[in-house]
Amino acid sequence: MKKTAEKVTIIGAGPGGLATAIALRKQGIDAHVYEKARDLRPVGAGLGLMPNGLRCLDAIQPSILNTLKNSGCQLQKTTLKTISGETIRTNESTTMAKYGQPTVTIWWWRLQQILASFLPPDVIHLNHRCIDFEQNENNVVTYFENGKTAQADLLIGADGANSVVRQKLIGDGEPQYLGSMSWRAVLDYKEELLPPDEAIIMKGEKSLFFIFNLGEGNMNWIAQKVLSEASFSSTPAETKSRVFKEYANWNELVQKVIEVTNAERILETPICQRLPLKQWSYGRVTLLGDAAHLMPPSSGQGTNTTFEDAYELAECLGNCPDLETALSTYDKRRIQRTAIIQTRSAKEEEFQNWLYDYDPKSESRLKPWQETVTV
Structure with missing residues (x-):
C-alpha cells in the first residue's frame, strides 16, 4: 500500500514531537523534528507518567519503557499533609495492581533525552523556530526564522501551549x-x-x-x-x-x-x-499534545494523552488508504477522548478506570466514556 505520507515535518522536540517521530519512523515514514531551542538543555520540571501514557510508549517502542522505569521514580505512596506538616493520610499507589503499569515520575529533560536517544541524530534540527507554513494539494512548506524551509507531505504542530502552528491554522488566540x-x-x-x-x-x-x-x-x-x-x-x-x-x-x-x-x-x-476543538486537522496540517488539547496540570494527563496522540496518529498514517482519511480518523479517535479528559475530574473511579485502562492494542480503547460530550 502506498504511504499516506512519505515525509513529515514535526514542530517541537518535546516529548510529544519526539515520540511521534519514533512512531512514524517505525512505519517507514521519513519524519524530522524541528526545535526552536539552540540545544537540548536541562530545563523543565518533573512530570508523572500514568498507565495509559506508559502503555502507548511501550506500543511505540518497548525498550523506551524499561529505560524510563530505570531512570525515573516509581511512586509507591502519596501523603497528604497540612501546611504545618501534620499528616492527614497516606495512600498506597494502586496503579500497578489495577492497571498493570506504575506511576513513574521523571524530569521533563530526562524524558526528552531518553526519547531523543531513540532517533538518529540528523532527524532533530535545533535552532529552527517555526514562523509560518503554506500548504497546497501536493505538499506543505514550513518556514523558519533562520531563513530555512522544510517541505513535506504533512506538518504536525507539537509545539506546545503557545503553538505557532495552531495560531496559523486556527487562530484562536492565547490560552485561557x-x-x-x-x-x-x-x-x-x-x-x-x-x-x-x-x-x-x-x-x-x-x-x-x-x-x-x-x-x-x-x-x-x-x-x-x-x-x-x-x-x-x-x-x-x-x-x-x-x-x-x-x-x-x-x-x-x-x-x-x-x-x-x-x-x-x-x-x-x-x-x-484551551477549550476543546471540533477539528485538529486541516489539509496537510494537524496538531498534537498541548498544541491540540492544553490541560491544567491537575488532570495529570498532559504528557500521557500526548503519547496517546503519537501512537494513534502513527497508526492512522500507517494503516489508512490516504492522508485525508488518516487525519479524519485521527481526529475522530482523539478529539472526543481528550475533550472528556479536559472537562472531567480524574478522581471519579469509573472515569479513572476508563482513563488508565487505555490499551493502544485493543479495539476497546476507541469506546467513548459513557456520557456524551459535545465538542
Whole structure:
C-alpha cells in the first residue's frame, strides 16, 4: 500500500514531537523534528507518567519503557499533609495492581533525552523556530526564522501551549488563564527531606505545595496559588523571593526545599487551558499534545494523552488508504477522548478506570466514556 505520507515535518522536540517521530519512523515514514531551542538543555520540571501514557510508549517502542522505569521514580505512596506538616493520610499507589503499569515520575529533560536517544541524530534540527507554513494539494512548506524551509507531505504542530502552528491554522488566540499561578523546580535529591518513593502534598486554603522524587538524584517541587490575575517576576532572584513570601508560614520542609533551590531553575507559569476543538486537522496540517488539547496540570494527563496522540496518529498514517482519511480518523479517535479528559475530574473511579485502562492494542480503547460530550 502506498504511504499516506512519505515525509513529515514535526514542530517541537518535546516529548510529544519526539515520540511521534519514533512512531512514524517505525512505519517507514521519513519524519524530522524541528526545535526552536539552540540545544537540548536541562530545563523543565518533573512530570508523572500514568498507565495509559506508559502503555502507548511501550506500543511505540518497548525498550523506551524499561529505560524510563530505570531512570525515573516509581511512586509507591502519596501523603497528604497540612501546611504545618501534620499528616492527614497516606495512600498506597494502586496503579500497578489495577492497571498493570506504575506511576513513574521523571524530569521533563530526562524524558526528552531518553526519547531523543531513540532517533538518529540528523532527524532533530535545533535552532529552527517555526514562523509560518503554506500548504497546497501536493505538499506543505514550513518556514523558519533562520531563513530555512522544510517541505513535506504533512506538518504536525507539537509545539506546545503557545503553538505557532495552531495560531496559523486556527487562530484562536492565547490560552485561557484559570486563576492560579504555578512555580516549579528540580533540585538535587536530599534523602533526608523525602522518602525515595513517596510524594508529599500539602494543601492550604488557596494554595498547595507538592514534592516528589524524580530518580537519578533529582527531586521536584510544585507550588500553586490561586491569584485572580497572572503576574510575573522580573528576575530569577525575585521569583525565588516571591515563593518564599507566598509560603512564609508553611512548615520547615517547604522552607528548606525552596531555600536549597537554585533561583535560575524555578519556572514561573500561569495555569492555563484551551477549550476543546471540533477539528485538529486541516489539509496537510494537524496538531498534537498541548498544541491540540492544553490541560491544567491537575488532570495529570498532559504528557500521557500526548503519547496517546503519537501512537494513534502513527497508526492512522500507517494503516489508512490516504492522508485525508488518516487525519479524519485521527481526529475522530482523539478529539472526543481528550475533550472528556479536559472537562472531567480524574478522581471519579469509573472515569479513572476508563482513563488508565487505555490499551493502544485493543479495539476497546476507541469506546467513548459513557456520557456524551459535545465538542
